[in-house]
Amino acid sequence: MRHFPIFLNVVERRVVVSGAGECAVSKLRLLLKTDANIVVIGADPVPQIRRWAKEGRLALIERRIEPADVAGAALVYGANDDEEEDARAAGIGRQAGALVNIVDNLNHSDFITPAIVDRDPVTVAIGTEGAAPVLARKIKADLEARLPASLGLLARIGQSFRHKAAMLPMGRKRRDFWSRYYSGEGDAALKEGGEHGAQAKLEELLTDSIETRPRDGHVSLIGTGPGDPELLTVKARRLIHEADVVLHDRLVPDAIIELARREAIIVEVGKTGYGPSWKQEDINALLVEHAANGAQVARLKSGDPGIFGRLDEELDALDEANISWDIVPGITAAAAAAASSGLSLTKRGRNSSIRFMTGRDVEGFAEHDWRDLAKSGSGAAIYMGVKAAAFLRGRLLIHGADAQTPVTIVENASRANQKTVSTTILALPDALAEAGITGPAVLLYGMAPRKALAVAAGVSPENIAEQAGAV
Ligand code: SAH
Numbered sequence: 154m155r156h157f158p159i160f161l162n163v164v165e166r167r168v169v170v171s172g173a174g175e176c177a178v179s180k181l182r183l184l185l186k187t188d189a190n191i192v193v194i195g196a197d198p199v200p201q202i203r204r205w206a207k208e209g210r211l212a213l214i215e216r217r218i219e220p221a222d223v224a225g226a227a228l229v230y231g232a233n234d235d236e237e238e239d240a241r242a243a244g245i246g247r248q249a250g251a252l253v254n255i256v257d258n259l260n261h262s263d264f265i266t267p268a269i270v271d272r273d274p275v276t277v278a279i280g281t282e283g284a285a286p287v288l289a290r291k292i293k294a295d296l297e298a299r300l301p302a303s304l305g306l307l308a309r310i311g312q313s314f315r316h317k318a319a320m321l322p323m324g325r326k327r328r329d330f331w332s333r334y335y336s337g338e339g340d341a342a343l344k345e346g347g348e349h350g351a352q353a354k355l356e357e358l359l360t361d362s363i364e365t366r367p368r369d370g371h372v373s374l375i376g377t378g379p380g381d382p383e384l385l386t387v388k389a390r391r392l393i394h395e396a397d398v399v400l401h402d403r404l405v406p407d408a409i410i411e412l413a414r415r416e417a418i419i420v421e422v423g424k425t426g427y428g429p430s431w432k433q434e435d436i437n438a439l440l441v442e443h444a445a446n447g448a449q450v451a452r453l454k455s456g457d458p459g460i461f462g463r464l465d466e467e468l469d470a471l472d473e474a475n476i477s478w479d480i481v482p483g484i485t486a487a488a489a490a491a492a493s494s495g496l497s498l499t500k501r502g503r504n505s506s507i508r509f510m511t512g513r514d515v516e517g518f519a520e521h522d523w524r525d526l527a528k529s530g531s532g533a534a535i536y537m538g539v540k541a542a543a544f545l546r547g548r549l550l551i552h553g554a555d556a557q558t559p560v561t562i563v564e565n566a567s568r569a570n571q572k573t574v575s576t577t578i579l580a581l582p583d584a585l586a587e588a589g590i591t592g593p594a595v596l597l598y599g600m601a602p603r604k605a606l607a608v609a610a611g612v613s614p615e616n617i618a619e620q621a622g623a624v
Pocket of ligand 1: 461485490565567
């Protein structure tokens, strides 16, 4: 983000526009919506600017800009449609400490003016850093259609009620009150009964909130899927948005955490094999502490919370503290890895069962029923298996697995940087090293990706064909 969006208070501040032609008119249309003291400086002004001057909406000086014109100015616009004169105006503006904008010249401007959807006091500003003005206009058109014209009035009525609403305790109670007003009830009352209707609705909602008991704290243990925010469930999205507190694992991407409200407390409680990480007891304690204080807590875990997510330990702690909870399932990494490789996790004639296995457990590399897994007809999705690859290969081969059994490695499943590699159990450690797999990866044992997808992922067709015979 090269430009940081802010809303600048320009009430009674001097804003100077150098240029009085058509180029200045379009900027002035926006500036005239404010309460700034607007000064337009330019010889030969167009009739529209003369009219505004006559109406007293701006001051007009019919000559070129001079340093004395910008004393104390907050903003200076170069709108002469003339490179040299704009550069001169910009120099004068900067000298006086004002922020400068040259119309249609991003590189020489200190700030840019966004496209605006105006429902005063609600203003939506849209910027693309000059990358796509057409896109900004399209977004503006979409928002214009979506935000009712009455929104500004609704917000103004709300604003005048803020002192009364202040009698509700800060936090959830007050938020729920406003949320009801702005999520349809206020608008409906406004349409039906005009301004009085909306005011009466606010009174009614206030009485209602005073009388209802505050909600108890609660923890939702939410699976956020493998990384692609579109793979989040609708329920997960809603709960994240409603949460007072969000505690998330390291693998949960920013795009999902950003769905939380800005005032929400957000804590990463990541556990990594390396570097500082949270102890499970501390995570449990934090969950209990926030919920006991009455917070609605969203505990976000990657994939599905019930697959290698240490779910039970957290549930036990909550039960012990008598805190209510619910679980929201998510798409586990194996499902996403299989989908992106065009694979079915089970297949008639290939594997009639699939295991979810971990390569690691508290004791180190995890032991399993290798003999059973080595039998043909078995399949496994191996989580946390990258570091255990040589161990896995050794155990499976000793117990009679076919050395050519296919393995599909999927790193960062569903994310933009996903990588898929097709190999065999024999070549697994080398394939992992060669592909430089360092991110989270699932190993799909007993499964080769579909040919077309494997080629797309950069694997040679010969290699795939060879392994397909081994399935
Ligand atoms: N509860 C999660 C698993 C957590 S354990 C789930 O259901 O997916 C962490 C392991 O999950 C990682 O070591 C890796 O093996 C796997 N994993 C998580 N996200 C992944 C992704 N986007 N792509 C591939 N593997 C992933």
